[in-house]
Amino acid sequence: MSRAANSLNMHGITWFLICFFLSCTPTHAANENIQVKANAPQHVVLMSLDGFRHDYVELHNAKHLNRIAKDGIRSASLTPVYPANTFPNHISLVTGLLPKNHGIVNNRFYDKSRPYMQNDMPGYAQYKLGGGLKDSTWITGIPLWTLAEYHGLKAGAFFWPESDARISGALPTYHYHYSKFASYQQRIDQIVQWMSLPEVSRPRFVAGYFSLTDTIGHNEGPNSQATRDAVQFVDGLIGQLYDRLNALEINVNLVVVSDHGMTNIDNNALIDVATLNISDNFIAENEGAQIHLYALPGVSDDEISREKERLNSISQGKFLVLNDSQRADRAMQKGDRTGDILLEIAPPARFISGGQTYSNKGSHGYLNTLPDMGALFIAAGPAFKKGATLPAFSNLEIYPALAKILGITPLSPIDGKIDVLEDAFTL
Numbered sequence: 001m002s003r004a005a006n007s008l009n010m011h012g013i014t015w016f017l018i019c020f021f022l023s024c025t026p027t028h029a030a031n032e033n034i035q036v037k038a039n040a041p042q043h044v045v046l047m048s049l050d051g052f053r054h055d056y057v058e059l060h061n062a063k064h065l066n067r068i069a070k071d072g073i074r075s076a077s078l079t080p081v082y083p084a085n086t087f088p089n090h091i092s093l094v095t096g097l098l099p100k101n102h103g104i105v106n107n108r109f110y111d112k113s114r115p116y117m118q119n120d121m122p123g124y125a126q127y128k129l130g131g132g133l134k135d136s137t138w139i140t141g142i143p144l145w146t147l148a149e150y151h152g153l154k155a156g157a158f159f160w161p162e163s164d165a166r167i168s169g170a171l172p173t174y175h176y177h178y179s180k181f182a183s184y185q186q187r188i189d190q191i192v193q194w195m196s197l198p199e200v201s202r203p204r205f206v207a208g209y210f211s212l213t214d215t216i217g218h219n220e221g222p223n224s225q226a227t228r229d230a231v232q233f234v235d236g237l238i239g240q241l242y243d244r245l246n247a248l249e250i251n252v253n254l255v256v257v258s259d260h261g262m263t264n265i266d267n268n269a270l271i272d273v274a275t276l277n278i279s280d281n282f283i284a285e286n287e288g289a290q291i292h293l294y295a296l297p298g299v300s301d302d303e304i305s306r307e308k309e310r311l312n313s314i315s316q317g318k319f320l321v322l323n324d325s326q327r328a329d330r331a332m333q334k335g336d337r338t339g340d341i342l343l344e345i346a347p348p349a350r351f352i353s354g355g356q357t358y359s360n361k362g363s364h365g366y367l368n369t370l371p372d373m374g375a376l377f378i379a380a381g382p383a384f385k386k387g388a389t390l391p392a393f394s395n396l397e398i399y400p401a402l403a404k405i406l407g408i409t410p411l412s413p414i415d416g417k418i419d420v421l422e423d424a425f426t427l
């Protein structure tokens with residue numbers, strides 16, 4: 001070997017040693033807490049703040065979320081799937097599937113392929129929020145916690161809609177049955193404790209959930225002082241979680257999302273389902289922003305068409321009787337669970353049931369692309385670039401993105417693909 005080559009080689013070795021030394025030393029990102037531990041596994045903590053609208057950070061001065069966004073990335077909004085309701089969106093977030101493919105097409109719905117007698121009358125079985133605990137066959141798809149476990153990693157969930165259902169045949173190693181009464185501090189403490197476990201038992205993926213901003217947003221409306229107080233409260237807890245996670249000697253990424261936004265309701269613009277005089281040939285599921293109508297066994301296509309025409313003629317611009325192309329746009333094509341006829345209303349109006357008094361000042365569930373339905377996305381940690389602001393993107397991107405961070409691959413086809421998030425990673 002020539003002297004020059006030898007000297008280059010020596011330089012190479014020196015550089016290799018320097019780089020090796022540097023890579024073993026935590027490299028300090030601008031936030032000194034975010035340390036990349038080379039060759040150490042990545043962890044993800046995914047927190048959902050139910051009903052936290054994308055613009056609450058500014059509107060209600062969420063300073064901790066703002067601080068986390070500055071350490072990592074934030075998008076202008078996170079576009080929910082249709083309809084902008086809790087269960088379809090939470091399941092899409094953790095499966096990367098559209099509601100028609102993961103099965104949870106609304107918070108409540110019937111299934112025409114599940115005949116069920118009720119009060120001696122033929123009908124269909126009904127799914128209601130949390131129904132996967134008793135019957136997990138409602139949900140199809142591989143949730144992220146199960147995907148992690150299938151790859152030999154541990155996972156945990158301190159609540160997430162349907163995280164206590166045996167979806168795809170398995171539960172996360174660590175999980176709780178849902179109780180809205182469980183203290184939020186307990187949830188944070190437990191998540192930190194899971195992430196502090198020895199590596200052999202430590203979950204690589206943990207999901208967590210707070211419902212407060214949704215509950216208060218419904219009761220008092222998105223612009224209210226009460227919603228501001230709720231935002232401040234959960235913001236403080238997320239700030240605490242972030243700091244405590246960063247104090248651990250592991251690569252941990254905190255991803256904060258919400259399922260949908262919140263918009264003002266005009267209580268003078270409510271439509272009572274009873275006033276629609278829906279034919280007895282149908283079961284109606286009123287979800288507030290939609291009514292799904294399921295033809296009973298034996299009802300002909302002609303009868304369905306006639307009811308659809310009748311509803312169209314009385315709608316007078318107050319609601320939509322979705323046609324096939326509108327249903328396709330919303331990925332809500334006619335099916336056993338989505339119904340034979342689908343009615344949709346726009347805010348600030350809402351469907352109410354049988355003389356129900358509806359006092360909510362805020363709500364959601366509407367067309368997913370309406371700005372007020374836009375959800376939150378903020379993430380920080382060694383896997384994310386620092387200080388990047390992204391445009392709005394679909395929440396179907398979350399699943400493949402988190403799988404990528406964890407170094408695991410989806411085991412079945414999904415609807416989401418990494419697109420806007422492509423530029424977000426350091427990995």
Ligand code: AMP
Pocket residue numbers: 050085086087107129130160161162163178180211214215
């Ligand atoms: P909504 O505003 O009706 O779309 O749904 C939000 C409600 O879902 C919240 O008030 C929660 O209490 C409830 N919820 C959230 N997770 C679960 C769960 N795993 N099981 C049952 N209910 C839940």
Ligand code: ZN
Pocket residue numbers: 050051085086087214259260
């Ligand atoms: Zn929700």
Ligand code: ZN
Pocket residue numbers: 051086214215218364
């Ligand atoms: Zn809600």
